[in-house]
Amino acid sequence: MEEVVKAGGLVKEFNGFRAVDGVSFSIRRGELFSLLGPNGAGKTTTIKMLSTLLTPTSGDAYVEGYSVTREPGKVRRVIGLVPQDLTADDEMTGWDNVYIQARLYGLSRGEAQARAREVLELMGLWDAARRRVGTYSGGMRRRLEIAMSLVHEPSVLFLDEPTLGLDVQSRRGLWRVVEELKRRGVTILLTTHYMEEAEALSDRVAIMHRGRIVEVGSPEELKARVRGETIYVEPLDPGELERVKNILEENGLEAHVIEGRVALRVERADTVLPQVASALQGVRVKSMSIAKPSLEEVFIQLTGETLSGEEHVDPFSFRRMIRSVRR
Ligand SMILES: Nc1ncnc2c1ncn2[C@@H]1O[C@H](COP(=O)(O)OP(=O)(O)OP(=O)(O)O)[C@@H](O)[C@H]1O
Numbered sequence: 001m002e003e004v005v006k007a008g009g010l011v012k013e014f015n016g017f018r019a020v021d022g023v024s025f026s027i028r029r030g031e032l033f034s035l036l037g038p039n040g041a042g043k044t045t046t047i048k049m050l051s052t053l054l055t056p057t058s059g060d061a062y063v064e065g066y067s068v069t070r071e072p073g074k075v076r077r078v079i080g081l082v083p084q085d086l087t088a089d090d091e092m093t094g095w096d097n098v099y100i101q102a103r104l105y106g107l108s109r110g111e112a113q114a115r116a117r118e119v120l121e122l123m124g125l126w127d128a129a130r131r132r133v134g135t136y137s138g139g140m141r142r143r144l145e146i147a148m149s150l151v152h153e154p155s156v157l158f159l160d161e162p163t164l165g166l167d168v169q170s171r172r173g174l175w176r177v178v179e180e181l182k183r184r185g186v187t188i189l190l191t192t193h194y195m196e197e198a199e200a201l202s203d204r205v206a207i208m209h210r211g212r213i214v215e216v217g218s219p220e221e222l223k224a225r226v227r228g229e230t231i232y233v234e235p236l237d238p239g240e241l242e243r244v245k246n247i248l249e250e251n252g253l254e255a256h257v258i259e260g261r262v263a264l265r266v267e268r269a270d271t272v273l274p275q276v277a278s279a280l281q282g283v284r285v286k287s288m289s290i291a292k293p294s295l296e297e298v299f300i301q302l303t304g305e306t307l308s309g310e311e312h313v314d315p316f317s318f319r320r321m322i323r324s325v326r327r
């Protein structure tokens, strides 16, 4: 299948700090590919290199066959970018923002008007087109930014955290918009730190952590790599985390402390729960829950962190955990 985006060994250093540390992947025509990772993983830096806003320290990427380092002008003609930091002008109407964008891309007045209407309608903003952007909701603003990114009919669209800060309902509305673009054949690279979003929209997901891609696959493939289930035990007193872990280990279970809870990897939770409950009779437990395989679980198993959190498990138990997953 044709590869529309191809990144090879992309590195970006800021004063010696490697924000992106050798990232390679490719995206097929019509595919929706997500970079999933927590704050600071290097998602925006990767998108900025692919959209020619940042020059890679080393490595290169090709979009529609054009090199981002050697043919940035050609790359810009074929891509649309919705940056994480929004760019629409609050004081102007939605219409003006889109129309001006179209003119900047060299469309004639007539073409720009026709195209502006088309993309505003596509984004469900036609009725609001004459309103100042300052009066738009967060979801409408995002859709306006997408409309602006589409005026020159790009074949590849980069969406950097398109639903960041949106409420659940607006987020779903945006997902429908993205799905419509995909149906129209646009190749889409999306970044997110919401695993439900990556799971709902993506053909394939690259899990990013500290400047590297640690795993790539369809949501189903990634989840299939997580064998079994996880039981989480949260003691009422956080001071008892280690004690809970030790008790469970004495019972022959594999336990790890992750962000205020003890995680137990098991084949099937329902068969182990009675044993866990009786082992913990002397402990006041605040909550106990079972997690089925999800992208969040994949991320935790690969990195020892949650997608939102920053805490680290101790590196030795972490390695053991990885081994137990890979086995
Ligand atoms: N211009 C810059 N100068 C110095 N450091 C930078 C610069 N841009 C990004 N970084 C650092 O590079 C790392 C990756 O940042 P980046 O914005 O790519 O992450 P991200 O995955 O997009 O995170 P977020 O989810 O917060 O948007 C971070 O540690 C960030 O502080």
Ligand SMILES: [Mg+2]
Pocket (backbone or CB within 6 Å): 043, 044, 045, 084, 160, 161
């Ligand atoms: Mg970012």
